[in-house]
Amino acid sequence: MAARKRLTPEESRSSALAAARALLIETGPQSVTLKAVAARIGRTHANLLHHFGSASGLQKALAEHLARSVCETIIAAVRASRAGLGSAREVVDLAFDAFDREGAGALTSWMLLTGNEDALDPIISTIHDLVDELAPDEADHGHGAQSIHHDTLTLVLMALGDALIGGALAKSLGLSRDSARERAAAMLEASLARHQQVA
Incomplete structure (x- = not known):
């Protein structure tokens, strides 16, 4: 039998999060x-306990991992x-797919149902960072930053x-x-058009 490869703590954590994400998509949040x-990754329960502290800690880390990945893509x-290199619909599809196909919606509802609301903090924090990343472009245009906040709130709530x-x-x-996606894309297109007029 071959010796098991020794992973660095970061590799072990990353491998666990990839496996958790796959389980979330395949069989739902209750299986994480x-x-x-x-x-799934051929490690011990104790090894994961060392990295995440508890199942709740694992789910919180997964929420943060998903949120960061989603927000980087949306940015x-x-x-x-x-x-002018992409469309509002592409942005909408990325957000909606993250909550639907990538499992963020199921994970969010599961954490709310199990009373693990604080595990949603990474998602909220990362979305806030996304808005901050996008809003500086708008800061010189009066209500532009506020508009980005409203658009982000609406898009995330619609996607969820x-x-x-x-x-x-x-x-x-x-x-x-696709009706909700079409409405979200129309909203974002109108917002982008307003941004271009002001700019």
């Missing part, structure tokens, strides 16, 4: 446990959109709501599955 993640997309009940709600209202 220290035992399941340890089994790049917004910058591209402002430079769509991930949780968008499919069923759209179907019951006789709307296409």
Whole structure:
């Protein structure tokens, strides 16, 4: 039997978060446990306990990991959109996919249901950092920074709501599955147009 490769603490943590993310997407947030993640990466429960402290700590670290990854992607997309290299719809799709296909919506609702609200702090903090990253461009234009805050709040709430009940709600209202994305893209396009007029 081959000796198990010794990982640095950072490699071990990164490997655990990748496995936790895969479990979240494949089988839902309830499956993101220290035992399941340890089994997936061939480590011991004690090893993960050392890195995360508890299942709650693992979920909090996963929330932070997901939020950072999502926000970095959205920042790049917004910058591209402002430079005329991408569309508002691409930004919207990235945000909606993060909450739906990447599991952030399910993880958020699971943490709320299990009373682990403080685990949402990294998501809120990272989204706030995203807004701060985007808002300086707007700071010289009066209400521009406030507009970015409103747009971000609306986009995140729409993406989260769509991930949780968008499919069923759209179907019951006789709307296409993409209706919420279309509305969000229209909102963002209007906001970008206002930004360009002021600039």
